[in-house]
Amino acid sequence: MRKNIIWILAIATSCVLGGRLRPRNYDTHDFYALHLDPTTSPSELATFLGLEHDGQLGELVDHHIFRAPKDGRDVITDAVEELKRRRRKRNALEPSILDGILFNQKQKLKPRMVKRDILYPELSDIASDHVLFPRQDAPPVDSAVVEQNQIRDALEIRDPVFQNQWHLFNTRQPGNDLNVTGVWMQGITGKNATVCIIDDGLDMDSDDLSPNYFAIGSYDFNDHVEEPKPRLSDDRHGTRCAGEVSAARNDVCGVGVAYDSKIAGVRILSAPITDADEAIAVNYEFHRNDIYSCSWGPPDDGRTMDAPGILIRRAFVNAIQKGRNNKGSIYVFAAGNGASSDDNCNFDGYTNSIYSVTVGSVSSENHHPYYSEKCSAQLIVTYSSSRVNSITTTDVGKNECTSSHGGTSAAGPLAAGVYALVLQIRPDLSWRDIQWLTVMTGVKFTDDSDWQQTGAGRFYSHQYGYGKMDAWAMVEAAKTWKSVKPQAWYHSPWIHVKHEIPQGDQGLASIFTVTEDMLREANFERLEHVTLTMNVEHTRRGDLSVELRSPTGVISHIATARKMDDKAAGYVDWTFMSVAHFGESAVGNWTVIVKDTKVNEHTGTFTDWKLRLWGECIDGANQPLFPLPNETDDDDHDATVTAPVATTSVHVPSETEHVAQPTDHPSRPVNSKPPASTTTPFEPPITTSPSPSAIPDESFLPSPFPTFGVSKRTQIWIYGALALIIVFCASLALYFWLARRKRLRNNPRGDYEFEMIDDQDDDGATRQGLTGSGGARRGKNRRAGELYDAFAGESDEELLSESESENETYRDDAPENFREKHDPHVVGSDDE
Numbered sequence: 001m002r003k004n005i006i007w008i009l010a011i012a013t014s015c016v017l018g019g020r021l022r023p024r025n026y027d028t029h030d031f032y033a034l035h036l037d038p039t040t041s042p043s044e045l046a047t048f049l050g051l052e053h054d055g056q057l058g059e060l061v062d063h064h065i066f067r068a069p070k071d072g073r074d075v076i077t078d079a080v081e082e083l084k085r086r087r088r089k090r091n092a093l094e095p096s097i098l099d100g101i102l103f104n105q106k107q108k109l110k111p112r113m114v115k116r117d118i119l120y121p122e123l124s125d126i127a128s129d130h131v132l133f134p135r136q137d138a139p140p141v142d143s144a145v146v147e148q149n150q151i152r153d154a155l156e157i158r159d160p161v162f163q164n165q166w167h168l169f170n171t172r173q174p175g176n177d178l179n180v181t182g183v184w185m186q187g188i189t190g191k192n193a194t195v196c197i198i199d200d201g202l203d204m205d206s207d208d209l210s211p212n213y214f215a216i217g218s219y220d221f222n223d224h225v226e227e228p229k230p231r232l233s234d235d236r237h238g239t240r241c242a243g244e245v246s247a248a249r250n251d252v253c254g255v256g257v258a259y260d261s262k263i264a265g266v267r268i269l270s271a272p273i274t275d276a277d278e279a280i281a282v283n284y285e286f287h288r289n290d291i292y293s294c295s296w297g298p299p300d301d302g303r304t305m306d307a308p309g310i311l312i313r314r315a316f317v318n319a320i321q322k323g324r325n326n327k328g329s330i331y332v333f334a335a336g337n338g339a340s341s342d343d344n345c346n347f348d349g350y351t352n353s354i355y356s357v358t359v360g361s362v363s364s365e366n367h368h369p370y371y372s373e374k375c376s377a378q379l380i381v382t383y384s385s386s387r388v389n390s391i392t393t394t395d396v397g398k399n400e401c402t403s404s405h406g407g408t409s410a411a412g413p414l415a416a417g418v419y420a421l422v423l424q425i426r427p428d429l430s431w432r433d434i435q436w437l438t439v440m441t442g443v444k445f446t447d448d449s450d451w452q453q454t455g456a457g458r459f460y461s462h463q464y465g466y467g468k469m470d471a472w473a474m475v476e477a478a479k480t481w482k483s484v485k486p487q488a489w490y491h492s493p494w495i496h497v498k499h500e501i502p503q504g505d506q507g508l509a510s511i512f513t514v515t516e517d518m519l520r521e522a523n524f525e526r527l528e529h530v531t532l533t534m535n536v537e538h539t540r541r542g543d544l545s546v547e548l549r550s551p552t553g554v555i556s557h558i559a560t561a562r563k564m565d566d567k568a569a570g571y572v573d574w575t576f577m578s579v580a581h582f583g584e585s586a587v588g589n590w591t592v593i594v595k596d597t598k599v600n601e602h603t604g605t606f607t608d609w610k611l612r613l614w615g616e617c618i619d620g621a622n623q624p625l626f627p628l629p630n631e632t633d634d635d636d637h638d639a640t641v642t643a644p645v646a647t648t649s650v651h652v653p654s655e656t657e658h659v660a661q662p663t664d665h666p667s668r669p670v671n672s673k674p675p676a677s678t679t680t681p682f683e684p685p686i687t688t689s690p691s692p693s694a695i696p697d698e699s700f701l702p703s704p705f706p707t708f709g710v711s712k713r714t715q716i717w718i719y720g721a722l723a724l725i726i727v728f729c730a731s732l733a734l735y736f737w738l739a740r741r742k743r744l745r746n747n748p749r750g751d752y753e754f755e756m757i758d759d760q761d762d763d764g765a766t767r768q769g770l771t772g773s774g775g776a777r778r779g780k781n782r783r784a785g786e787l788y789d790a791f792a793g794e795s796d797e798e799l800l801s802e803s804e805s806e807n808e809t810y811r812d813d814a815p816e817n818f819r820e821k822h823d824p825h826v827v828g829s830d831d832e
């Protein structure tokens with residue numbers, strides 16, 4: 001009864017509020033997103049430009065949408081340019097209303113984001129076709145079945161397929177589930193929490209979803225109507241995800257993790273969308289939608305590198321600062337299904353954002369499902385589909401159910417559901433508390449990965465994050481969780497490296513030392529996220545990999561090589577992220593090591609990097625909010641470095657050496673180092689001995705080499721020694737060559753045992769400080785850049801344009817376009 005009243009109220013309110021968003025038709029009109037100075041009146045500006053003011057851009061203060069009848073031009077940029085021209089001519093500076101425009105972007109439709117589901121045959125089809133999809137699941141364990149029935153009866157769950165929802169209670173592999181039923185038994189079922197599914201719609205007429213449907217929090221940004229009703233034949237994904245979270249406890253299909261939570265739907269995946277609309281969508285009703293579940297992203301094809309545009313990034317920051325009445329909206333993203341194409345969730349700007357919780361999959365048998373991506377930005381995994389089992393959930397239709405939902409798409413919503421349970425008892429927790437709770441209660445469940453012990457005393461794996469989510473453990477911890485203080489940050493200056501990257505097992509290391517003073521000045525107490533923005537020039541992006549070592553020796557593989565990624569570009573102001581450093585102190589040497597794993601004709605240069613540390617502040621009363629991101633945030637490449645930076649070649653074990661040992665090495669955490677370790681985090685520079693893994697097991701020698709009639713081991717020894725001698729001579733030659741080059745660059749230094757380039761020493765003035773070095777410094781950098789560009793030659797340009805035309809079906813140019821201006825290649829070729 002109460003529910004009905006709320007529902008009627010909801011409908012009434014949405015009718016009253018209806019038309020808050022003016023429908024946009026991109027066939028007939030152009031739309032502009034503007035950021036205005038707060039003193040500029042949008043309606044006056046609209047009149048001045050002959051445009052219509054469409055209202056504020058969602059929840060972004062001082063951001064507005066203007067519309068005009070469709071026209072090929074960008075009338076606002078044209079007007080601003082025209083003003084500049086007039087001013088130059090007249091040399092006068094009379095004020096203009098156009099000066100109030102801080103940012104202007106004509107909106108264009110971008111390709112749809114890709115849903116991260118994997119389609120499996122329905123259970124009924126499997127029964128009839130064993131050959132196509134052999135299903136070898138274990139039989140149910142009797143005691144578990146008994147327990148499941150008791151729980152079902154105690155909670156009066158009458159949903160017909162509850163028994164098949166193994167992710168909620170697993171009778172075949174007992175314990176391999178979300179461990180949620182003990183939470184329900186305490187009456188914690190998601191009451192008062194709202195999850196919004198941003199997807200391809202949500203069937204609010206489904207009998208399984210209508211009892212929990214939250215109309216006010218819902219909208220269709222594809223067809224520009226209030227209800228997120230699925231309209232296309234393949235608009236099933238959002239409804240399935242919604243069922244996992246909030247399918248009602250009734251006589252339809254199964255139940256959701258938080259079956260008394262409210263569920264909203266925001267439809268964006270069923271047609272191309274603009275950045276402005278996506279920005280509005282991810283902030284939609286952000287005081288009433290608590291958690292946003294997003295099971296989509298750029299293609300997981302192992303070659304895409306794409307991040308949300310500036311408006312969308314602003315919307316995310318806006319939401320974690322203001323959403324949920326300033327406690328911060330909670331974003332959950334599916335990690336991605338591209339593992340078999342070597343894809344990695346750090347190449348996706350949604351999953352590698354510090355503002356989103358990235359969730360991967362684990363199979364019902366506690367294995368890695370072949371599709372689930374790994375990355376240092378992944379926080380946690382939950383159960384999802386594998387070749388044996390998939391997820392049973394609500395489907396589109398009045399009384400429909402599917403047994404074939406899967407992929408990381410199905411993992412993310414389960415985490416969102418658990419967060420709804422947490423918010424029922426602790427609605428006061430912030431977005432960072434939620435991440436902390438996830439870190440502190442994740443469960444390490446297998447030895448089959450690169451687990452390392454972290455500063456927070458937890459185990460972290462790039463494949464499984466902090467392990468699998470345990471709803472019971474998380475809710476128990478939430479009951480007494482002390483909220484963390486506001487977020488502080490420390491950003492390093494750009495650290496210039498400008499050094500060629502060696503190929504093969506060598507890595508190029510650059511160190512930045514964080515001091516206690518730097519952190520104190522930044523009001524920074526305890527580390528949470530680390531982001532690293534970097535520029536690497538390369539002729540084949542997929543050959544590169546990057547690792548980051550913290551002062552205590554925790555290793556983040558922030559970028560991994562990708563066999564499919566042929567793009568003739570390196571990284572251009574790309575920001576990678578790691579969650580592996582939660583709980584560290586951050587003081588000491590941070591080492592970034594760039595590798596070019598493939599010995600081939602594709603080479604490159606590590607240009608520069610910038611370390612950003614995010615965490616808990618010291619003094620909460622004096623901590624401002626982080627400013628909204630800005631297109632010019634990464635433009636300060638010429639700012640100088642304040643701490644010693646050494647660039648040197650180090651031996652780095654290859655990626656495969658980090659990968660899980662077979663299970664006969666049980667509990668040894670690979671790569672873990674005691675947090676208090678004071679040893680240097682990597683082996684001595686220029687270690688050139690071939691790594692053991694480089695020696696193939698079978699035939700060590702190709703036929704033209706004499707074998708000396710000795711054993712394979714001895715041959716290895718002889719050839720190893722020979723190789724060492726050759727490499728030693730080569731290094732010596734390289735040393736002298738580089739030393740000579742350095743002398744040519746007027747560097748008086750020569751007191752090193754190994755090759756070391758200290759970029760600062762190129763410019764004595766840098767030592768003195770940050771400010772005022774502008775002109776001279778910039779000139780110098782440009783010269784160095786030109787030197788490199790001369791080396792790079794014209795072939796790069798060819799490759800660049802080639803790959804651009806190749807990429808027409810799905811472009812990853814929108815974010816790269818705006819970064820392009822920083823690309824030394826582009827600058828260089830323009831100059832020519």
Ligand SMILES: *[C@@H]1O[C@H](CO)[C@@H](O)[C@H](O)[C@H]1NC(C)=O
Pocket residue numbers: 035102103630631632
């Ligand atoms: C970007 O930041 C700069 C300096 O912080 C500021 O002057 C500028 O107005 C900002 N731009 C926008 C669009 O907010």
Ligand SMILES: *[C@@H]1O[C@H](CO)[C@@H](O)[C@H](O)[C@H]1NC(C)=O
Pocket residue numbers: 175179181182183470472473
């Ligand atoms: C699961 O929840 C129960 C309480 O229902 C708890 O006792 C147990 O420790 C949790 N974890 C596992 C792995 O069972």
Ligand SMILES: *[C@@H]1O[C@H](CO)[C@@H](O)[C@H](O)[C@H]1NC(C)=O
Pocket residue numbers: 191192424
């Ligand atoms: C739901 O939230 C409202 C307002 O935030 C609060 O007054 C109420 O007690 C909450 N109900 C439950 C069951 O937690």
Ligand SMILES: *[C@@H]1O[C@H](CO)[C@@H](O)[C@H](O)[C@H]1NC(C)=O
Pocket residue numbers: 511513588589644645646679680681
């Ligand atoms: C940190 O790096 C500097 C070089 O940049 C080096 O001199 C120093 O010994 C390193 N400290 C530690 C603890 O490794």
